Amino acid sequence: MKYGLALTLLFGILLLVAIGWLQSAKAAGVSLRAQNTPEQAVQNLLRSVREKNWPKAQAQLANANQVDSSAFVYDLAGGDGSLRTYSTLEDSEVSVLHQDADDALVRVKLNWSTAVGSLSDTRDLKVVRRGKENDWKVFWPVSQVPKLPAQVMAVNYLRWDVVNRGPEGEWGTASIDPPKVRIISMNAIERNDSVIVMGEVVNEDTIPAYLNVNAALVDANGVEFRHEGSFDKVSHILLPSQVTPYLIDFPKLQLNQLKQVRMDANVAAVPASADPVIGVMNQRLETNTVGNKVLAGELVNQSGQTVNIAHVLATCYDNNGKVIWVSDEYVDRALLPTTPQPFAVDLPADVAARVQRFRVMANQYTRGAS
Amino acid sequence: MRSLFCTFLSIFLLCSAFVAMSQAETPPALHLPAIVSAGEAVAVSSSGTGSAMFYLIGPGHVAKRQFQAGDTIQISPDAVATAGNYQVMACNGQECATTNFYVTPNRGAELVFLVHPSRVPVGRVDAISAVTVVMDRFHNLALQPESVTFRAIAGAIPKETVVSSPPRMTRNGVAWTRLNSGAKDGAVVIDAALGQLSERRVVQQVAAEPCKLHASAEHKGDRVVLQTEPVRDCRGNSVPDGTIVTFTKLDKLGRSTVDAPIKKGVARTDMGFAGPATISVASGVVAGNEIYMGGSR
Numbered sequence: 001m002k003y004g005l006a007l008t009l010l011f012g013i014l015l016l017v018a019i020g021w022l023q024s025a026k027a028a029g030v031s032l033r034a035q036n037t038p039e040q041a042v043q044n045l046l047r048s049v050r051e052k053n054w055p056k057a058q059a060q061l062a063n064a065n066q067v068d069s070s071a072f073v074y075d076l077a078g079g080d081g082s083l084r085t086y087s088t089l090e091d092s093e094v095s096v097l098h099q100d101a102d103d104a105l106v107r108v109k110l111n112w113s114t115a116v117g118s119l120s121d122t123r124d125l126k127v128v129r130r131g132k133e134n135d136w137k138v139f140w141p142v143s144q145v146p147k148l149p150a151q152v153m154a155v156n157y158l159r160w161d162v163v164n165r166g167p168e169g170e171w172g173t174a175s176i177d178p179p180k181v182r183i184i185s186m187n188a189i190e191r192n193d194s195v196i197v198m199g200e201v202v203n204e205d206t207i208p209a210y211l212n213v214n215a216a217l218v219d220a221n222g223v224e225f226r227h228e229g230s231f232d233k234v235s236h237i238l239l240p241s242q243v244t245p246y247l248i249d250f251p252k253l254q255l256n257q258l259k260q261v262r263m264d265a266n267v268a269a270v271p272a273s274a275d276p277v278i279g280v281m282n283q284r285l286e287t288n289t290v291g292n293k294v295l296a297g298e299l300v301n302q303s304g305q306t307v308n309i310a311h312v313l314a315t316c317y318d319n320n321g322k323v324i325w326v327s328d329e330y331v332d333r334a335l336l337p338t339t340p341q342p343f344a345v346d347l348p349a350d351v352a353a354r355v356q357r358f359r360v361m362a363n364q365y366t367r368g369a370s
Numbered sequence: 371m372r373s374l375f376c377t378f379l380s381i382f383l384l385c386s387a388f389v390a391m392s393q394a395e396t397p398p399a400l401h402l403p404a405i406v407s408a409g410e411a412v413a414v415s416s417s418g419t420g421s422a423m424f425y426l427i428g429p430g431h432v433a434k435r436q437f438q439a440g441d442t443i444q445i446s447p448d449a450v451a452t453a454g455n456y457q458v459m460a461c462n463g464q465e466c467a468t469t470n471f472y473v474t475p476n477r478g479a480e481l482v483f484l485v486h487p488s489r490v491p492v493g494r495v496d497a498i499s500a501v502t503v504v505m506d507r508f509h510n511l512a513l514q515p516e517s518v519t520f521r522a523i524a525g526a527i528p529k530e531t532v533v534s535s536p537p538r539m540t541r542n543g544v545a546w547t548r549l550n551s552g553a554k555d556g557a558v559v560i561d562a563a564l565g566q567l568s569e570r571r572v573v574q575q576v577a578a579e580p581c582k583l584h585a586s587a588e589h590k591g592d593r594v595v596l597q598t599e600p601v602r603d604c605r606g607n608s609v610p611d612g613t614i615v616t617f618t619k620l621d622k623l624g625r626s627t628v629d630a631p632i633k634k635g636v637a638r639t640d641m642g643f644a645g646p647a648t649i650s651v652a653s654g655v656v657a658g659n660e661i662y663m664g665g666s667r
Binding site for chain 2: 156158176177184202205206207208239240241242274275278280281282283284297359361
């Protein structure tokens with residue numbers, strides 16, 4: 001009896017410590033329960049990915065000892081200054097496609113929050129029942145960090161610099177004319193409660209152009225009532241003779257509300273480089289794993305410089321050669337020299353059915369280059 | 371007796387008034403030419419008596435000074451450097467005399483030369499606009515007609531070619547002409563001359579669109595190397611480096627495109643080879659030849 005109070009206090013302390021530990025583990029995302037289902041195993045793995053706790057995430061894999069840790073991190077966190085390195089896993093959608101007693105196939109849609117907006121990455125993961133606890137664990141596809149053989153690539157970098165005369169310049173002295181660009185096509189359509197203006201622009205000059213395409217909608221009274229720009233649905237740097245598509249979206253508008261579209265291409269001479277050259281290989285229309293129509297292919301960086309972020313712009317034409325859609329997609333992997341990097345640009349199903357011809361171009365953003 | 375006194379008083383008052391009037395300062399009047407040239411000194415003669423205030427009010431200058439009516443007032447060249455309407459005033463107490471005069475621009479002493487565009491494709495008619503504005507040495511627009519000659523100088527000494535326009539008279543200080551671009555690419559100097567004065571601007575003449583764009587393909591292992599012949603316009607000028615040439619390969623794997631810039635006169639790229647393929651080449655809106663590559667890898 002004389003130890004009753006002491007024992008009660010000790011019991012109370014132990015109880016509080018246990019509650020605290022459980023709470024802290026929960027907050028840290030530590031699974032204290034067995035991974036009873038394939039879905040649960042994937043969710044636990046993604047929780048570790050979201051926390052960027054790579055050792056913990058790798059430890060949850062069924063083939064942890066076969067997966068190279070640097071390749072695993074490169075796969076999920078990116079590298080070489082790619083868009084993925086500026087991304088965070090925001091949320092994920094997990095669905096079981098197939099399940100047997102000891103293995104399952106789970107589809108995961110990873111929604112990444114990136115510097116240029118939200119990007120999705122859909123993967124089918126194999127989940128297996130392994131270990132003493134007979135838990136479900138993700139079987140991660142074995143990959144390698146891309147490695148390039150040591151080599152010297154001779155590249156003649158071609159570059160334009162612009163020397164302006166400054167604010168103190170005398171009136172009447174010669175200045176640099178802005179590059180001459182021409183809007184070669186324009187098509188206005190109505191789609192999903194929006195008016196969409198799209199077409200193509202060509203640089204007819206001999207120097208690079210910095211381009212912004214703007215559209216103003218004019219109503220029946222001749223009044224301009226809406227203005228929009230093409231934002232990133234255009235290649236802003238346009239080299240001589242290069243053609244870029246553009247797309248301008250006017251949400252919550254119908255085509256019958258406007259009488260005319262006034263186009264305006266704002267152009268300036270800017271310093272630019274003709275390199276690196278990016279080839280767009282094996283372009284094809286196909287259906288992806290979730291049943292959407294995509295324009296897929298591979299980007300090949302033909303220079304010796306790593307391209308950090310690539311931006312793909314696809315122009316779709318109908319059988320009359322008219323531009324009927326412009327799609328774009330950021331590639332969240334860096335383009336290493338001469339290493340193909342897959343891309344897939346989503347196309348609306350109705351557009352995909354009418355596409356007769358397409359043209360794909362790639363913009364690039366390279367760290368330290370202008 | 372009373373009427374005699376009144377008569378004398380009247381005469382006295384009348385004489386006093388006359389003396390007072392004769393002793394008062396008369397208001398000054400100013401005399402100067404109606405038109406003077408900018409930057410030329412002006413002498414303003416005045417009449418009247420007594421001390422007065424002189425005012426000069428112009429578009430670029432305002433001055434005030436005291437003077438003795440009847441003297442000649444000198445206006446310095448700096449005070450009438452700006453062309454336009456001027457007003458001079460001479461004030462004596464409550465009274466002011468005002469005279470207007472006009473300062474005309476002096477002879478042309480400076481050329482402002484505007485040439486557009488700074489880059490022009492070869493072989494274009496009336497493609498270059500040259501406008502010159504004639505100013506005097508005080509930056510006034512020289513309105514009197516002056517003879518300006520325009521010249522285009524292409525090529526390097528001693529093989530330069532010079533094309534001169536007939537003299538053109540300025541109208542309201544402006545003379546202009548339109549020039550055709552030459553047949554060869556390179557810099558062309560556009561010169562405007564007014565007497566001994568001249569101003570120069572440089573226009574870059576560049577090749578026009580590619581003509582007869584032709585590419586060849588060479589099979590190297592599992593790659594195919596594509597290269598254009600030197601890309602020239604229809605006058606034989608090299609299309610500038612950096613101009614994009616698009617190579618397109620169509621095979622069983624799909625369509626592959628590379629936008630390759632011209633470097634040292636040719637555009638070059640390589641692509642993987644996966645069996646029979648049709649290869650085409652284009653630059654801007656100009657299409658080139660088509661190549662069919664068959665056979666196995």
